[in-house]
Amino acid sequence: MYKNMFVLLFCLLPGIYQAQSHLSEHETGCQFLLPWTCETCTFTWTGDCLNRIPEGKGVLTVFNEGEEIMWYDGEMKNGRFDGLGKYRDGMNQFEGNFKNGMYIGNNPYVINKNARIDTTKFNQTADWEEKTVVTKQIDNLHFTFPAKGYAYENRDALVEKCLLAIQENCRLINDTSFTEFTRIHFVTSKKEMLLQAGYYVNALANIDARTIHMKVTNENSDEESSITNPPIQHETMHIVSMTAWGRPAEGNNWLNEGLATYSENNCSGYIVAELYRYFLEENKLVPLESLAYQFYQTEEMISYHQSAYVVEYLISNYGLPKFETLWKSGFSSMQNIYGFSPAQLETEINKSLLKTHPKSPKINWELIQKGCK
Helix, strand or coil, X not given: CCCCCCEECCCCCCCEEECCEEEECCCCCCEEEECCCCCCEEEEECCEEECCEEEEEEEEEEEECCEEEEEEEEEEECCEEEEEEEXXXXXXXXXXXXXXXXXXXXXXXXCCCCCCCCCHHHCCCCCCCCCCEEEEEECCEEEEEECCCHHHHCHHHHHHHHHHHHHHHHHHCCCCCCCCXXXXXXXXXHHHHHHHHCCCCCEEEECCCCEEEEECECCCCXXXXXXXXXXXXXXXXXXXXXXXXXXXXXXXXXXHHHHHHHHHCCECCECHHHHHHHHHHCCCCCCHHHHHHCHHHCCHHHHHHHHHHHXXXXXXXXXXXXXXXXHHHCHHHHHHHHCCCHHHHHHHHHHHHHHXXXXXXXXXXXXXXXXXX
């Protein structure tokens, strides 16, 4: 379910959660996180590669089936554009300062200027085109559906899932005051996602706009696959948690994604504890510090579900107040809040899990890497 769906995009706006593509250089093993979904994309990087991600000065070029679609010449830090650089893609061309993946330039008012996928190829209608939708508001939630198709036919069931998901998410974080106006849009394709939400993805939560967009369709095509069970629990948790606590502090994207993944607690029939146990058995776990500061440079299936179980463990064993404090204070505050270091927490979790789950589940790794079902 998570594959090609949602993550905090490293070079776009904070507070927006959506999909990415992990690109890897065959010869060097260096990896780059592309800010949109592209199964046929490749990249090259001429600079150094530290911990398998671009670092320092160099030229990064992304290709789609041999054609250049994105180019950056400049400084990088932790696999992100950071420092002086030049950038171009199908829609944008920037030169100046970049910080944490975002173009800053010399104007503090353009810190949110960002690079997005080229939309010109979708402009296939010369005349005005009529598209109808249906809407319904229930308390503070405003729902929008296409006026026909699978989503429309199942609109009542999808609305009910949203209501139950928000209720459960509020219960999970002990918040009874979720009354802020929120728009929830269901669309039929990633092209519609791009036109309505600005991103070519399957699902997206935007805390700034207070919107959730999700693709729902039972139709398959060469470019897109059907999705009849959108990540409602996950996306609504992003909005619920950030409404209650604000955006997570520095180094805490793993908490945000981990909490949303834990709220769903199901990936192809496995709960997060079972997936963590499998990662432990197969030596696939990554250090917590890497999750904190290189979350989106880590294998997606591992980063989301390892974080989810750590979140479950912290909440179950140490309570929500400390977890909320960690969320707001940042990863570096863990020792002061809990009285142990990240390394000590890892040891404690692994020891505890071996007692509760002595046997590792048998998981088809190649299959589950393609995404939760």
